[in-house]
Amino acid sequence: MEPKTNLTDLNVSDFAMAFEELTRLFIRMPSIEKLSFTTLSVLHTLSLRSPMRLSELIATEQVTQSAITQLVIRLERDGLVERRPDPSDGRAVLVHITPQGVSVIDSRRSERIMRIAKLIEGLSPEERGAIASALPALTRLAELGNE
């Protein structure tokens, strides 16, 4: 019998190392799309909540207001979002994700899921179980990270 390690405290450095690798792996995964990282991040944000103002998008991304304005114009040109006026504020622009925009995110997600499934096949049932048990905690960690 192996010792119960469930109460072992979490070594932050080990965690960071593991996630450094996983993050790289994750980012590289869906290699088909030709969209930049920032572009995909904006689309992803909009896939969680749409519409959003340009100013709200600026807060979530790490680029300037000018960059977001131009990026959203390109996204609209490509049919992935629509820009509409905000009835409650004549200055503002509400960015709506289009069905086509949603499908970009969805298809990337399903490609990622397929590839992850292949990797997971290489794990033992115990390893899979350990990850499954940690998922709720990992999800909560991500939530904490979004303030």
Add this chain to the structure above:
Amino acid sequence: MEPKTNLTDLNVSDFAMAFEELTRLFIRMPSIEKLSFTTLSVLHTLSLRSPMRLSELIATEQVTQSAITQLVIRLERDGLVERRPDPSDGRAVLVHITPQGVSVIDSRRSERIMRIAKLIEGLSPEERGAIASALPALTRLAELGNE
């Protein structure tokens, strides 16, 4: 007593969703550096193994050979790597990471570790334990992903 869920099979879609958020969180984390994603990725690769040929770096990144050549020239200009001839092949260039290059990676890593530590404080001991138990499996998953 809670049911033993260690043998529960891992739901890939849940896993992908959790990691989608964690990846975004992770990427945004060290916001100080002004280096592009590809640049940091090359530096990180070199922090794991140095020297490497340009051609090897091309294989690990998702940009063209031309882009890598230019990127490494910029990294050398900034003192983060050195380009030296390969004694065993007159065509090749060996890219060595410099101490300054290593320190870029290290300081990003420690900043990330500090921020993660803060987040982890918000988890319960049980949650921390669950993640700790999953770390070996997650590390192996990342290894599987690197072929």
Add this chain to the structure above:
DNA sequence: GACATTTATATAAGTAACTGATATAATTTT
């Protein structure tokens, strides 16, 4: 062992996506 092919990198020219500075127009504050 010259000749053709392949491999490793560099260079050139063009483009896309950013930055910083400034402009415009709507809203809010005084």
Add this chain to the structure above:
DNA sequence: AAAATTATATCAGTTACTTATATAAATGTC
């Protein structure tokens, strides 16, 4: 109403990419 603030757009300049092509060393051919 005027002044200050906020939300977005525009402009000019820069950086990091792309594709196509060049160069030079190594390898394979006969």
